[in-house]
Amino acid sequence: MERAPQQSSDSILATLSVDLLIQILDRVADSRDRKSWRQVCRGFLHAEALRRRSLRVLRLEALQGLLRRYAACLERLDLSACPSLDDHALAAALAAGAGLWRLRSINLSRASGVGWRGLAALAKVCPHLEAVDLSHCVGVGDREAASLAAAAGLRDLWLDKCLGLTDVGLAKVAVGCPALEMLGIKWCLEISDIGIELLAKKCQNLRVLDISYLKITNRSLQFVSSLRKLEDLSMVGCSHINDEGLQFLNNGSNSLQSVDVSRCENVTSSGIISVIEGHKYLQDLNIGDCFPELAPLFLSKLNYLRDSLTVLKLDGFQVFAPSLKIIGLNCRNLVEIGLSKCKWVTDEGVSELVAGCVNLTTIDLTCCHLLTNKALVAIGDKCKNLTCLQLESCKLITDNGLDCIGTCCSNLEEIDLTDCTMTNAAMKYLSRCSELTVLKLGLCDKVSDEGLVHIASNCKKLRVLDLYRCFEVTDDGLAAIATGCKRIKNLNLCYCTRITDLGLKHLSCLEDLHDLELRGVHCVTSLGITAIANGCQHLTELDLKHCHLVDDAGLFALGQYTKNLRQANLSYCQVSSMGLCNLLGSLKCLQDVKLVHLTQVPVEGFESALRASGGRLKKLKLLTGLRHLLSPGLIQMLQARGCRIRWVDKPLNLVP
Amino acid sequence: MFKASAKMDFKLRRPLEASSNASSSMMSEISRNLKPGLPFIPCDSTNICYGARQEQSFSEFPPPQVTQCHGLYAREQKTETKNQLEPSSAVNDLVMDWNPRLMLSNLSFLEQKIHQVQDIVRSIISQEGRANELAAQQQLVTADLTYIIIQLISTAGTLLPNIKNALLSATPVAQTGVVANLPVNASQKHHEVLSVELAKASEYDELIKDLNSGGEGDELIKCLNNSVAEVSESIPIEDHDIKDYDDGMDGENLPPGSYEVLQLEKEEILAPHTHFCLICGKGFKRDANLRMHMRGHGDEYKTAAALAKPSKVASSEPAIIRRYSCPFVGCKRNKEHKKFQPLKTILCVKNHYKRSHCDKSYTCSRCKTKKFSVIADLKTHEKHCGRDKWICSCGTTFSRKDKLFGHVALFQGHTPAIPMDDAKVSGMSDHVQVGETTNGMVANMGYNFSGNASDDAQSLDIKDVDDGQGYFSPMNFDACNFGGLDEFPRSAYDVSESPFSFLSTGTCSFIPRNGEN
Secondary structure, eight states: OOOOOOOOTTSGGGTOOHHHHHHHHTTOOOHHHHHHHHTTOHHHHHHHHHHOOEEEOSOGGGHHHHHHHHTTTOOEEEOTTOTTOBHHHHHHHHHHTTTTOOOOEEEOTTOTBOOHHHHHHHHHHOTTOOEEEOTTOTTOBHHHHHHHTTOTTOOEEEOTTOTBOOHHHHHHHHHHOTTOOEEEOTTOTTOOHHHHHHHHHHOTTOOEEEOTTOOOOHHHHHHHTTOTTOOEEEOTTOTTOOHHHHHHHOSSOOOOOEEEOTTOTTOOHHHHHHHHHHOTTOOEEEOTTSOSBOOHHHHHHGGGGTTTOOEEEOTTOBOOHHHHHHHHHHOTTOOEEEOTTOTTOOHHHHHHHHHHOTTOOEEEOTTOTTOOHHHHHHHHHHOTTOOEEEOTTOTTOOHHHHHHHHHHOTTOOEEEOTTSOOOHHHHHHHTTOTTOOEEEOTTOTTOOHHHHHHHHHHOTTOOEEEOTTOTTOOHHHHHHHHHHOTTOOEEEOTTOTTOOHHHHHHHTTOTTOOEEEOTTOTTOOHHHHHHHHHHOTTOOEEEOTTOTTOOHHHHHHHHHHOTTOOEEEOTTOOOOHHHHHHHHHHOSSOOEEEOOOOTTOOHHHHHHHHHHTTTOOSEEEEEGGGGTTSOHHHHHHHHHTTOEEEEEOOOOOOOO | OHHHHHHHHHHHHSOOOTTTOHHHHHHHHHHHHHOTTSOOOTTHHHHHHTOSOOHHHHHTOOOOOOOSTTHHHHHHHHHHHHHHHOHHHHHHHHHOOOOHHHHHHHHHHHHHHHHHHHHHHHHHHHTTTOHHHHHHHHHHHHHHHHHHHHHHHHHHHHTHHHHHHHOSSSOHHHHHHHHHHHHHHHHHHHHHHHHHOGGGHHHHHHHHHHHHSTHHHHHHHHHHHHHHHHHGGGSOOOOOOOOOOOOSSTTOOOOTTSSEEEEOOHHHHHOSOSEEOTTTOOEESSHHHHHHHHGGGOGGGGSHHHHSOOOSGGGOSOOOOEEEEOSSTTSTTSTTSTTOOOBSSHHHHHHHHHHHHSOOOEEOTTTSOOEESSHHHHHHHHHHTTOOOEEBTTSOEESSHHHHHHHHHHSTTOOBOOOOOOHHHHGGGGGOOTTOOOOOSSTTOOBOOSTTOSSOGGGSOBSOOOOHHHHTOHHHHHHHHHTTGGGSOOOGGGGGGHHHHHHHHHHHHHHHHHHHO
16 A cells, blocks of 8 residues: 655654545545545545545546546546537547546536547547446437447446437447447437347347337337346337337236336327236336326226335326225335326325325325315325425415425425415425425415525525525525525526525525526626625526626626536626626636627627637527627537527517 | 439439430430440331241232231231241241342232232222222222231341341431331322222221231231241250249249230330331330321321220220240240240230340449349339448448348347448548458557647547448448449430430431422
């Protein structure tokens, strides 16, 4: 074991060897604590580097240095936050640790600049590569797949929305990576039955397969059914698949544990029944939005899955009380049920359901308009382990209903009360749930500062707070939140028009804040924005649409401090060319900007600001009028670098 | 490059508009000159049609004793019997191509014949008014004239092979004049008769057309040919079992003798046109086209009767099952073959004969290897040629994706090749050579991972972009094949149309003038 360099006698390193440091480090779990650890001294940093197994890179410019430090031990590398990554940068980064790589997993999601050369380099220098995520790299096609296929040990591969991928590319992967266990080819619209057939023949070890939204037919399922180890099959929105195809799955293998056939329009109960009959260990069944009515036979067949079934999603069905009663009787071990948009769900039905399924932890009752407090009382009474409750648009529910939930379900982590008629009393009841992490109160316009004070008093773990159009909320409420819920990550304050700079100043102590939406908060000025930029340095998304008072000063602050900002909506702000140029020029991570109706910015301002962005932008929203005013060369350059420009034609509407 | 080839492709497939397109007719002339071996000398088809083998039989033939329109039939049957009596002369005739003495005797016989007809016509003029006799005599005249025409044509036809050999350089127009004159003169004589019998004009038209149309004309030919075929019995038959991909009548199992076997002659089979205008000599593939054409020669051809399709049912006979024999002795489709399998239609005969017994003169312009003797086959092939875009890493090509994937599924380590249509890669496809194929794609890919791989885009140096797959891409395939397409002359498949276009311009104006002289 390498000794730490000689230090003066009073140094802590004199007594602690590197292996001891590593032992200590293993007990430091939190990422912020680890960051502090790294900053102690060089010795600590070195120890951390030896111990580090995974790395998520937030800024591309740091990539090379980071890899030089961590290359030797790193097993998981996440580059999904660096969408401007290209072949050159990837190859250069990989060169830093050439010969040493023990990398097993790499996430290149949304890195649309990466092409086959980069992937070929990756496959070459990382012989132990097991997992690659290329989802949403819309440019990835057959050539890239062929490069990846050189990584013969690949087990997990995610290619969602790789629009260029065809059967040929899939065949390359199937032949090159026979050990494949997990494969996602969702939205790869070019893939057909022929490709799936070859895949099933070559990769017999597949456990997880996502073929959602493909234009495949029953023939594919015939071959998929030959995968004896298949556990998880997702085929959302495969409209060419019908019951006949699902019957192929009933082949006695009993391997499937999870099936998602939601939005498959041509699937009916008889198809689902054949799946149930063929796989008695099925745990997860999602048949949402397939066919409108639940056949009695299907309900009785659920009895087959009495012991195994834990997740059942029936979104969009006409589910009546008797059906829910049968489900309650047949699926005793149900942990999660989805009844979103099941408009005939009644209090009686929910009572029958929870009477049987006492282990339920997640209940989705979105848009079940008929539900009243009685249903919540039943849930609170039976489901003591409830962690997630979705009640969006259940307008008959009142504060009293939540009393029971707050009292009985102390493990509640997530609740969605969007568009419910809640008041501060409900917040008081909810504040009993100390585990609460997600609270959505959109359109609950009676919730005011008092309610937020209740929440802040006990819900220390809150991460997501949605106060969309809660007009009553003022700076004081935010002050309470900022002091009580330090870990807030997402905060939606859209159209909370009483909030001012002072409120934002309170919020600036939220170090974890990533996503802040201030749309239509028209009292906010650059002072507030500056405070936020100063305090919340992890900010990645910021919506300032219709913040008419925000000017260049705010943008300067953002440009200087929020180096991780990736999405910004500056539409209707009173910014000038200077501020815009500064912002686009200095933020290296910025990839998605909306710049509609910036009345103070002339065409030249747009021109120079967009040039200053240096081709990092991936998404851009501009007024249609600019299309012919901006120089064609600039537009070409942006598009060549992978930027999608959305031209909108909106009237200048100053009042939101 | 691809664009260019596609354009060319379109051009090649476009039907040739002969008369209107000067450049194309020029092209076709060039192509004709390039292919002197092909029997496409304008107008000779008329002559070929009616064979050249009848001289011996008709020289001793008595003046026709016919009473009705079907008389032609009866006479021909007699011809058959005659021939059977004198097999040796017919065989001799088969062997010998052209005999000037024979022709002279033919011509003098024709002269006699014409005199006979003149006599009959004179007698008709003298004894006016007796209707029943008139009708009989008129039919006699018609039959005789028809006979004369046929003989003229066949006599001229004997010249054909010699013309082909000797007068290759001579202008086709001159030939056209010489040969086509004969029927025109004959028809003018008819017109003399016609002037007397205006009332019967339409009936006459019918007859002329019958001569040309597939209906009775065909029968005529067949009967003539039958005689020859029967004579050739004495020739020892070789048993060539040529693999026959014709659709003749496989599967049909007619007992021998239950159908009539007809045999067309080689020249007749190969003739581009089977229907000819007796006024201007223009040839047509279909009699319907000829009827349309005839309208231009006067109002008498515009009547409903003249434009009507000549009905075969009119012959009142119960439909005789008719099958065809290939004139190639030894062929399985030849009626002398032990396991004779007849051909169903004239089209079958044509296709069979061309495919089995003719040179494959149409070469695919894409692959330049596949050759065909039937244009339709070439066109079918060209639809798929070069479309083998599904290629395996082992170099095997497939026209269908599922076939390739079936192959890949079967063999360990084989993968489908990726087409190099990638924009960044296509630029390098120029120096790709088909043939030098390497399978390992990753092995060839050299990455430059030296220390300078820092800020310079050049540092990402792909040493060898032309990996194995590049060689198999259809883009390259096309590019290689079509690189020089522009220099490639308009290929052979316009040839059959070319004499046609030539006729339409040259002969129409020329012949009538000759007739007047």
